[in-house]
Amino acid sequence: MNPSTARPDAVQARPKPLIGQWWAKRQRGLAPYIFLTPFGILFLLFFAYPVGYAFYLSLFRRYGFGGSVYVGLQNYANLLSDTRFLHALANTTYYAAGSLFVLAPLALLLALALNSDILWMKGVYRLLFFVPYVTSAVVVSLMFVLVFDKTYGLLNNALGIARIPPVPWIESSSWSMPSLILLGVWTLVGVNSLYFLAGLQNVPRELVEAARIDGATGRRVFWHILLPHLRPIITFVAVGSIVGSYNLFAQPFVLTQGGPEDSTLTLTYYLFIQGFQDFEFGYAAAIGYAIALIIIVISLGQLWALGAFREEES
Amino acid sequence: MTSRTQSYDDARRHRRPESSRRVRHVTRIAVVNIVAAIGGLLIAFPFFYLIVSSFKRENQIYQIPLSLIPQPPTLTEYQQLFTLYSFPRWFLNSAIVGVGATASALLVCSLAGFALAKYDFRGKRVIFVVILATLTLPFQVLLVPLFKEMVAFHWIDTYVALILPFTANAFGVFLLRQFMLGVPTSLLEAARLDGASELTLYWRIALPLIRPGLAVMAILFFTASWNDFLWPLIASTSDDMYLLSVGIATMSSSYNVEYGTIMAASVLATLPIAIIFLFLQRQFIAGLTEGALKG
Numbered sequence: 001m002n003p004s005t006a007r008p009d010a011v012q013a014r015p016k017p018l019i020g021q022w023w024a025k026r027q028r029g030l031a032p033y034i035f036l037t038p039f040g041i042l043f044l045l046f047f048a049y050p051v052g053y054a055f056y057l058s059l060f061r062r063y064g065f066g067g068s069v070y071v072g073l074q075n076y077a078n079l080l081s082d083t084r085f086l087h088a089l090a091n092t093t094y095y096a097a098g099s100l101f102v103l104a105p106l107a108l109l110l111a112l113a114l115n116s117d118i119l120w121m122k123g124v125y126r127l128l129f130f131v132p133y134v135t136s137a138v139v140v141s142l143m144f145v146l147v148f149d150k151t152y153g154l155l156n157n158a159l160g161i162a163r164i165p166p167v168p169w170i171e172s173s174s175w176s177m178p179s180l181i182l183l184g185v186w187t188l189v190g191v192n193s194l195y196f197l198a199g200l201q202n203v204p205r206e207l208v209e210a211a212r213i214d215g216a217t218g219r220r221v222f223w224h225i226l227l228p229h230l231r232p233i234i235t236f237v238a239v240g241s242i243v244g245s246y247n248l249f250a251q252p253f254v255l256t257q258g259g260p261e262d263s264t265l266t267l268t269y270y271l272f273i274q275g276f277q278d279f280e281f282g283y284a285a286a287i288g289y290a291i292a293l294i295i296i297v298i299s300l301g302q303l304w305a306l307g308a309f310r311e312e313e314s
Numbered sequence: 315m316t317s318r319t320q321s322y323d324d325a326r327r328h329r330r331p332e333s334s335r336r337v338r339h340v341t342r343i344a345v346v347n348i349v350a351a352i353g354g355l356l357i358a359f360p361f362f363y364l365i366v367s368s369f370k371r372e373n374q375i376y377q378i379p380l381s382l383i384p385q386p387p388t389l390t391e392y393q394q395l396f397t398l399y400s401f402p403r404w405f406l407n408s409a410i411v412g413v414g415a416t417a418s419a420l421l422v423c424s425l426a427g428f429a430l431a432k433y434d435f436r437g438k439r440v441i442f443v444v445i446l447a448t449l450t451l452p453f454q455v456l457l458v459p460l461f462k463e464m465v466a467f468h469w470i471d472t473y474v475a476l477i478l479p480f481t482a483n484a485f486g487v488f489l490l491r492q493f494m495l496g497v498p499t500s501l502l503e504a505a506r507l508d509g510a511s512e513l514t515l516y517w518r519i520a521l522p523l524i525r526p527g528l529a530v531m532a533i534l535f536f537t538a539s540w541n542d543f544l545w546p547l548i549a550s551t552s553d554d555m556y557l558l559s560v561g562i563a564t565m566s567s568s569y570n571v572e573y574g575t576i577m578a579a580s581v582l583a584t585l586p587i588a589i590i591f592l593f594l595q596r597q598f599i600a601g602l603t604e605g606a607l608k609g
Contacts, residue, residue, distance in 0.1 A: 024506070028433075031512035035429035036441065038422045042482035047448060050459035057459060113350045118343045127595060128354050130602070131361065134587055136541035138559045139580040142566055143364045145573065152376050154363060190357055191602065198603055247452070250543045254563050268454055268544070275458045276548055284458045291454040299450075 058285035068282070075286035085287070087262055088270040089294070091177060095266065096245035096298075098181040099188075103241055104234070107189050111196035112222075129190025137187075137250035144183050144255065170256050173263035180251055180264055188244075192237050199233035200226065235306045239299050246295050267291050368392070368577035375573055391574035392582075401579060403554050404561035407473075408540055408583075411557060414477045416535040420490075420528060422481050427490030428516050432502060442491075448484045461548050475549040476557065480539060486531060493527035494520060530601035533594060537587055558583045 058075050060068045079085050114125060132140065147154045148169040156166040169179045203226055211221050227234075249268040252258055258265040258273075271291065275284030303309065363382075367375050368391055370384040395401035429435075430442055460479055469475040497520045505515055521528070546557040556564065562579045565571075591598050 024509075027512050028506070029435070032429035032433035032435045032438070035425040035512075035516065039426035039482050039487065042422060042478065043445075043448075046460065046463075046479040046482060047456070050456045050463060051451070053459040053462070054455050057462070110350065110353050113346045113353075116342075116346050119346055119350055125350055125354055126599070127591075128357055130591070130599060131588070132357060133602075134537055134541075134591060134598070135584055136543070136559050136587075138543055138563050139584055142562065142576055142580050143360050145566075146363055146367060146375070146577075147360055152378070152380065154360070154380070157378075157380050186357065186360075189353070193353075194599075195603065243452070247454075250559075250563075254566060257567075271454055271457065272544070272548075275461070281458050281462065285455075288454040288456070288458055292452045295452045296450065 054285045054288055057282050058289060060282040062280065062282065071282075075283050076290065078283070079286060079290055084262065084265070085267075085270060085290075088265045088267045091262075091264065092246055092248065092266045094177055095181060095184070095248060096242050098178070099184045099245055100238060100241045102181065103185050103188055103192060104237060106185065107192035107237065108196050108230075110189065110193035111200055114193065114197050115200045126194065129194055131190070132187045133191040135187075138254055140183070140187055141251045141254040144186075148179055148255075170264075171260065173260045176256055176260060176263045180248070180255070183251055183255075184245070184248075188241070192241075195233055195237055196230065199230045203229045231306065235303065235308055238306065239302055242298055242302060243295055246291065246298075267294070364577055365581055368574065368581045370574060372572055372574045375577075391572070391578040394572065394575045395579055395582070398575070399561070399565060399579075400553055400556070401561065401582070404556050404558045405582070407476075407555060408558040409586075410473060411476045411546075412536050412539045414473065415480045415539040416532050418477060418481045419483060419486050419535050420531060423483065423486035423531075424490045424494070424521065424524075424528070425516065426487045427492075427494045428520055430487070431491045431494035432497065432499065432515075432520070445484045445487055449488070457544070457548065460545075464549060471550050471552050471555045473555075476546055479545070480535075480542075486535070489531060490524075490527070493524040497523050526597070529594070530597045533590060533598050534601045536590070540587055 059070060059072055061071045061075065062068055110129075113119060114122060119125075146152075150156060150166055150168055150171055153169070155169065159166065168175055170176050207225055208221055211225055216224075246266075247268055248266045249272065252264040252266055252269050253272070256264045258269050267287075268291065271284055271287045274280045274287055366382055366384060369387040369389070370381075371388050371390065374381065374384060426445075430438060456479075464470050464475045469478075501519060502515050505519055510518070541559065542557070543559045543563070546560050547563070550556055550560060553561070553564075558579075562576065562583060565576050565579060
């Protein structure tokens with residue numbers, strides 16, 4: 001196969017039998033479909049069919065072990081009056097808002113620090129900031145048992161040095177969600193700061209320098225030049241944070257078991273309980289669709305609010 | 315906009331004496347480095363404490379004041395992983411599933427990406443749009459029906475159930491198609507003229523050309539599989555088919571919880587990813603940020 005020697009008459013120079021030529025052309029036409037087949041089969045089996053099957057399941061109550069009853073859309077109606085579901089919804093939204101509004105500014109702050117030329121050991125930070133993100137959520141949660149323990153935990157002992165009384169963290173129903181938020185921020189601030197850093201480094205230098213020459217202070221440069229350029233990254237971080245928040249499961253499952261008193265019960269955790277502890281498959285399927293709807297609506301709302309659907313004004 | 319000369323005069327008026335500028339400059343350096351250092355310490359410290367605690371005797375973890383140095387350091391917690399728990403089996407399971415899922419996902423998605431990137435055929439647009447659309451559907455919808463499917467196929471507690479659903483993922487197709495677009499079509503055309511079959515084009519030309527991209531994807535897939543929790547929790551009910559994440563979680567929910575052993579398990583479970591990360595940093599980071607910037 002030598003591209004430089006392939007000439008148009010090379011085909012004639014090596015005559016193929018007629019069948020061979022026909023097959024070569026046919027092969028080329030069929031190839032994409034054949035190549036797509038493995039993906040297609042798996043996709044149908046494990047995505048398309050389950051999506052439909054889930055909706056079918058959600059129309060029944062107690063489907064599976066012993067009898068099922070067709071209830072139409074009753075499962076969805078019940079969701080609206082299910083106090084536990086609504087509690088989970090409130091919890092998860094609390095978590096989503098809390099982590100986004102703490103995470104984004106912190107990550108941006110770190111990114112600004114990483115971006116300046118006066119920072120030492122940049123490579124070390126870049127490495128370090130990724131580690132919490134690539135560590136399993138289960139491991140992170142168990143690690144933080146050592147952090148949150150009321151008597152022997154790192155946090156309370158550190159607070160004790162500053163003469164601050166211990167906080168019940170995951171043992172209190174009012175501190176439990178903030179603890180999870182703290183855990184979430186710890187996990188994600190590094191990665192997100194690196195995303196912001198990538199965005200900051202894409203801001204054309206001449207723009208910043210021109211502004212500085214014109215006498216702009218750091219603050220004005222930040223608000224009027226850096227932030228607008230960061231909008232796509234901010235959008236990505238925001239949507240990702242929200243979607244990740246509504247998917248929260250491992251941390252409350254391992255750390256607090258949804259408690260105390262359901263204070264850390266998240267939507268996905270509730271789905272798990274209904275589907276795989278109480279085996280109410282129909283209801284769980286409905287919860288699945290409800291969660292999907294919530295996530296999609298919120299994400300679309302976010303995208304709209306951040307101007308993703310507006311025409312680009314130059 | 316003020317004119318150039320006018321703004322220079324303004325700047326000169328606002329210029330401060332030389333020494334004060336030097337002090338402000340040093341302060342800036344100090345502040346920036348301190349902020350970053352605090353961030354770095356806060357992130358690193360829990361890991362450090364985890365590793366230290368895994369070498370402590372059980373009662374040493376629960377003692378005041380907290381000690382950073384185990385006295386004496388002990389391997390009992392690690393030993394218990396092998397005597398009291400099926401930790402080696404869990405590790406093996408995670409390795410098999412991780413490698414299996416990564417290999418099959420790479421194969422299936424690169425085939426699909428190749429087809430979508432390098433061919434024109436009826437329905438290409440539609441298929442691509444459908445695949446992209448699935449990216450927007452949250453996985454919560456699939457949890458229950460997939461489980462019921464696995465039960466129906468008798469695939470619960472098998473490696474198949476842990477590997478297969480992960481294989482056809484839209485994200486993989488999207489990224490691999492991007493990589494495939496970079497393969498020069500002229501090269502493929504030339505090979506065709508020389509009588510190469512379409513399969514050879516894929517296997518002998520395109521795939522080797524995107525090898526760096528494949529490495530990045532491999533790392534992403536393997537890490538995702540290694541750290542996955544919810545689906546493995548659902549798909550395996552017997553202890554000897556647990557993955558590491560599930561096994562360690564069950565350790566923490568048993569009655570007499572031995573935290574030292576859990577710490578040891580956590581350290582060992584994170585080691586493979588940490589090693590991969592250490593040696594393949596660039597690809598790892600490239601993979602994670604590429605997903606972000608193309609999103």
